[in-house]
Amino acid sequence: MLEFIEIWPTIALTLYLAGITTIVLLIIGTPIAWWLCYTKSKWKDIIAAIVTLPLVLPPTVIGFYLLIALGPQGPGGWIANLFGGRSLAFTFEGLVIGSVIYSLPFVVQPVRNSFDAMGKRPLEVAATLGASPWNAFWTVAFPLARPGFMTGAILGFTHTIGEFGVVLMIGGNITGETRVISIAIYDYVETLQWGPAHMLAGGMLIFSFIIILLMMKIEKYFGKSRS
Amino acid sequence: MTLSTKDKAIRASFSGRIGDFTLDIDFQMPLTGITALFGPSGCGKTTILRCLAGLHKMPGHVTIQDEIWQNETIFLKPHKRSVGYIFQEANLFPHLTVHENLLYGARRAERHNLKETFHFNDVVELLAIKHLLKRTTTSLSGGERQRIAIGRAILAQPRLLLMDEPLSALDQATKKGIFSCFQRLHEEFHLPILYVSHDINEIAQLADRIVVISNGRKVEEGFTSDIINKLGLHPPPNTSYQAPTITAIVTNHDKEEQITWLDYNGKKICIPIQNSEIGAQITLSIQTNI
Numbered sequence: 291m292l293e294f295i296e297i298w299p300t301i302a303l304t305l306y307l308a309g310i311t312t313i314v315l316l317i318i319g320t321p322i323a324w325w326l327c328y329t330k331s332k333w334k335d336i337i338a339a340i341v342t343l344p345l346v347l348p349p350t351v352i353g354f355y356l357l358i359a360l361g362p363q364g365p366g367g368w369i370a371n372l373f374g375g376r377s378l379a380f381t382f383e384g385l386v387i388g389s390v391i392y393s394l395p396f397v398v399q400p401v402r403n404s405f406d407a408m409g410k411r412p413l414e415v416a417a418t419l420g421a422s423p424w425n426a427f428w429t430v431a432f433p434l435a436r437p438g439f440m441t442g443a444i445l446g447f448t449h450t451i452g453e454f455g456v457v458l459m460i461g462g463n464i465t466g467e468t469r470v471i472s473i474a475i476y477d478y479v480e481t482l483q484w485g486p487a488h489m490l491a492g493g494m495l496i497f498s499f500i501i502i503l504l505m506m507k508i509e510k511y512f513g514k515s516r517s
Numbered sequence: 518m519t520l521s522t523k524d525k526a527i528r529a530s531f532s533g534r535i536g537d538f539t540l541d542i543d544f545q546m547p548l549t550g551i552t553a554l555f556g557p558s559g560c561g562k563t564t565i566l567r568c569l570a571g572l573h574k575m576p577g578h579v580t581i582q583d584e585i586w587q588n589e590t591i592f593l594k595p596h597k598r599s600v601g602y603i604f605q606e607a608n609l610f611p612h613l614t615v616h617e618n619l620l621y622g623a624r625r626a627e628r629h630n631l632k633e634t635f636h637f638n639d640v641v642e643l644l645a646i647k648h649l650l651k652r653t654t655t656s657l658s659g660g661e662r663q664r665i666a667i668g669r670a671i672l673a674q675p676r677l678l679l680m681d682e683p684l685s686a687l688d689q690a691t692k693k694g695i696f697s698c699f700q701r702l703h704e705e706f707h708l709p710i711l712y713v714s715h716d717i718n719e720i721a722q723l724a725d726r727i728v729v730i731s732n733g734r735k736v737e738e739g740f741t742s743d744i745i746n747k748l749g750l751h752p753p754p755n756t757s758y759q760a761p762t763i764t765a766i767v768t769n770h771d772k773e774e775q776i777t778w779l780d781y782n783g784k785k786i787c788i789p790i791q792n793s794e795i796g797a798q799i800t801l802s803i804q805t806n807i
Contacts, residue, residue: 411608414572417595418602419622419673420629426596429621433612 297474297486301493304470307382308450311389315397315446316439318390323402328410345395352392353459360384360460385461385468392456393449397442404438405431437512441505448501452494527677527709531568531577540564540575540733546726548582549797551703551710553724553741555717555750561733562713566679569711570602571595581676599631601670601678605685607662609654615665616650622673631674635706643701644668660691664698671708678710684719699723704792717750721762722802740764741800762802767793 360366366378378384416426454472461468478487526548532541546552554562567573579586644664684692729737742764765779779786
């Protein structure tokens with residue numbers, strides 16, 4: 291019980307970070323996915339490649355550049371100055387920015403796939419029935435692309451919970467601020483505290499299993515309702 | 518053939534390129550009845566419909582009576598044009614029930630204060646879809662889906678209904694059912710319909726007027742029977758729609774006898790009473806029963 295009280299702030303912080311990141315990712319990722327799906331711009335492939343980069347880059351590389359960008363000499367430092375801070379590195383806000391960039395392809399890709407699968411026709415039908423583009427998005431595109439949004443949200447959330455390299459580079463290990471589950475497990479193992487390390491690692495294992503099961507169920511449900 | 522000034526209700530002209538394809542067309546149609554756009558696949562029929570609906574932007578002019586939808590300075594977005602569009606596939610919204618699909622356009626028409634010319638119950642009755650209202654769209658047959666799509670478009674209170682080969686995805690038996698719906702629609706609702714098809718049989722039976730297109734240009738325009746005779750487009754024999762047609766003008770209705778008198782080149786013809794106005798043109802298809 292004592293061990294749980296000790297690890298609870300870490301779990302709460304991790305869930306809070308993942309929740310905020312997922313919301314920001316859906317807000318930023320949806321227009322990017324929409325643009326990538328429907329644009330005829332020559333920049334389309336370049337932007338798509340940039341969005342996909344975090345998928346293949348080592349987290350330490352992303353973390354390194356983020357550290358520079360969020361530090362006192364980078365734009366992060368300039369933003370922090372506006373609020374009386376010195377840098378966004380090693381802060382919760384910096385961690386949110388890093389997580390959003392790191393998990394972006396995990397949200398954009400499934401949402402974009404859903405828009406692709408839907409095609410333009412339902413939106414054209416809605417337009418000829420008097421729906422403005424904004425109205426057609428909420429009444430037609432969003433409900434039809436719901437499986438993509440759910441998959442994207444789940445992947446973005448779980449990926450943020452599981453991130454390690456980026457957090458280590460830009461967040462450090464500050465309890466209640468930047469100490470997330472993956473960092474805590476590493477820290478417990480380093481200091482030979484096997485009990486809390488087991489609890490966190492076991493918890494992550496069960497959590498990940500449930501998420502995968504949930505995603506399979508969602509896919510099955512929407513697959514059925516579509517046919 | 519040109520329409521009289523009174524009848525020049527709908528005018529459209531487009532001139533532009535899409536890749537290698539050039540469209541250069543100018544045509545007009547009256548405010549009632551069915552006008553067919555006829556031509557081989559790839560001649561630009563669907564592009565014209567898309568331009569009329571505002572789904573494709575091409576330089577040109579579109580006026581519906583006194584309302585300008587497009588000219589050099591104006592281009593109304595699709596949702597601002599009172600247009601119904603029936604695609605080859607029904608394209609019902611799968612996340613909505615049949616009833617909700619039907620009301621999708623109707624609710625928006627109400628919000629935009631469009632006059633309710635076509636009432637829900639009348640449309641549902643005409644298309645014989647009352648028993649389907651509570652169903653989901655996935656449980657419908659192809660013909661049922663297309664009937665719902667037609668109802669949904671009409672309930673959006675359009676001033677012009679565009680149909681892009683609406684029968685092409687259906688089997689022969691289903692086609693006949695929908696076909697009779699079109700004929701009733703033509704008789705009971707005064708809604709101008711622009712009907713795209715590459716099947717002269719369908720057009721001969723359904724359309725009052727025809728615009729013949731080839732390679733993005735207008736070849737002929739006029740009464741269906743005249744153009745069919747002029748261009749020798751007679752439907753091939755031994756098809757289910759085989760029927761010669763003539764276009765006659767309504768001269769008067771005899772309500773006692775329940776007949777309508779028509780004038781065809783000075784000759785009088787009587788048919789079962791119709792809901793058409795005096796002076797309106799009616800296309801008759803002539804069939805023999807042996």
